[in-house]
Amino acid sequence: MxxxxxxxxxxxxxxxxxxxxxxxxxxxxxxxxxxxxxxxxxxxxxxxxxxxxxxxxxxxxxxxxxxxxxxxxxxxxxxxxxxxxxxxxxxxxxxxxxxxxxxxxxxxxxxxxxxxxxxxxxxxxxxxxxxxxxxxxxxxxxxxxxxxxxxxxxxxxxxxxxxxxxxxxxxxxxxxxxxxxxxxGSLRPIVRVKGTAAHSASPQLGVNAIFQTARLLPRIEALGEEIAARPPHPLVGGGSLTVTRANAGLADNMVPDQMELMLDRRMIPGEDEASATAEIEALLVAAREELGVEAEIVRFAPTTGGxxxxxxxxxxxxxxxxxxxxxxxxxxxxxxxxxxxxxxxxxxxxxxxxxxxxxxxxxxxxxxxxxxxxxxxxxxxxxxxxxxxxxxxxx
Incomplete structure (x- = not known):
């Protein structure tokens, strides 16, 4: 009994x-x-x-x-x-x-x-x-x-x-x-990609943040593929990185001076928020040095945690x-x-x-x-x- x-x-x-x-x-x-x-x-x-x-x-x-x-x-x-x-x-x-x-x-x-x-x-x-x-x-x-x-x-x-x-x-x-x-666990950094505003009739006078983001996205995709290829956890599977939101533009006739991306990073036991954040920040530094794309993490959306x-x-x-x-x-x-x-x-x-x-x-x-x-x-x-x-x- x-x-x-x-x-x-x-x-x-x-x-x-x-x-x-x-x-x-x-x-x-x-x-x-x-x-x-x-x-x-x-x-x-x-x-x-x-x-x-x-x-x-x-x-x-x-x-x-x-x-x-x-x-x-x-x-x-x-x-x-x-x-x-x-x-x-x-x-x-x-x-x-x-x-x-x-x-x-x-x-x-x-x-x-x-x-x-x-x-x-x-x-x-x-x-x-x-x-x-x-x-x-x-x-x-x-x-x-x-x-x-x-x-x-x-x-x-x-x-x-x-x-x-x-x-x-x-x-x-x-x-x-x-x-x-x-x-x-989950981590949702908001990445802001910078541009320069201009009238859309003279786009050459500005830097379109959407085009700058387009240069950055292949790097984010590649990091996501690298993360997915790492050894999985035996009970929860692998980690991941993707983009779930994108927002840009203030007016129909204006070259956008910034674009914000929400990244969704799923972590597995053994990974933590600090190391996952550092990896994304390193990607942004490399994009700045190699592509001339100015981008930074500006905040984190709420999530349950690691x-x-x-x-x-x-x-x-x-x-x-x-x-x-x-x-x-x-x-x-x-x-x-x-x-x-x-x-x-x-x-x-x-x-x-x-x-x-x-x-x-x-x-x-x-x-x-x-x-x-x-x-x-x-x-x-x-x-x-x-x-x-x-x-x-x-x-």
């Missing part, structure tokens, strides 16, 4: 929580996570957690809030459950109201049902169950729920700057309840995979990687060992009629609790 067999999630309560969570309009931008954070705080305070709401502004937008709930229960590690309260914009194409949870065919539909309010509701239930059976574990349990993951991870970055002590963490994202130990991984032989990884097998996740012979980005990197920055687990599929996240399977939703609460019991046993 496993220690977690006595911890039985209340599915009706979980669905009620998810109904409330998805009804909060936390589409990001602008996020507006404060009412959602206050609901979470009330749920956890009711079962004995001490809760702090950290209010801040991000990307010029107010009412961003992180929730930090804490339950100390004797000696042992500090274990954090984490996911985010914000969701991507609803968009078009829904067959039902996107902020009203609907049940059909064994699934729960709403924006955020799997990314990531489903994991959030399951974590709330696991925290309740663990708070009710404190005799089964020892240590400090945290519920850390953050703002702004979908745009720039301002909440997780803020948490990392505050440097709390966290030893172990589960990040809630849709993984079909399988254990993810690595993910890619790449991260937890070593596959860590006991936390084994605990996550064993709990997944126990509760129907169908774990295979090896842990998995995540091609997108998530907040695991910020917990690894704190020195915490972490894994990513959650109900639902990344394949339906960010789409119309997003859903979480009810069986996975219920099972995820069991998985979360089981991992804590494995990693925080009472002596």
């Amino acid at each position: 496993h220690a977690g067999d006595n911890l039985r999630p209340n599915l009706d309560r979980m669905i009620a929580d998810l109904t409330t969570l998805t009804a909060f309009d936390t589409q990001n931008p602008p996020g507006r996570e404060a009412p959602c954070a206050e609901f979470i705080a009330a749920q956890l305070e009711a079962v004995g957690f001490t809760v702090t709401l950290d209010r801040f502004e991000a990307h010029g937008l107010p009412d961003r809030v992180n929730v930090a709930a804490r339950l100390e229960n004797g000696p042992g590690p500090v274990f954090a459950f984490n996911t985010h309260m914000d969701v991507v914009p609803v968009g078009e194409g829904w067959s039902r109201p996107p902020l009203t949870l609907a049940e059909a065919d064994g699934k729960l539909f709403a924006r955020g049902a799997c990314d990531a309010k489903g994991p959030l509701a399951a974590m709330l239930e696991a925290l309740r169950l663990l708070a009710a059976q404190r005799e089964a574990w020892s240590g400090t349990l945290l519920g850390v729920f953050v703002a702004d993951e979908e745009v720039g991870s301002a909440g997780a970055r803020r948490l990392a700057e505050q440097a709390p002590k966290i030893d172990l963490a589960i990040i809630g994202e849709p993984t079909s309840n399988r254990t993810i130990i690595a993910h890619k 790449a991260a991984e937890t070593l596959p032989d860590h006991p936390l990884v084994a605990a996550g995979r064993a709990a997944g097998r126990r509760h129907g996740a169908g774990e295979d012979d090896a842990p998995l990687g995540f091609s997108g980005a998530c907040d695991l990197v910020h917990f690894r920055t704190l020195g915490a060992q972490g894994i990513v687990i959650g109900p639902g599929s990344i394949g339906v996240a960010h789409k119309p009629d997003e859903f979480v399977p009810i069986d996975e939703f219920e099972a995820s609460a069991r998985i979360y609790a089981d991992v804590v019991l494995e990693m925080m046993p009472r002596a």
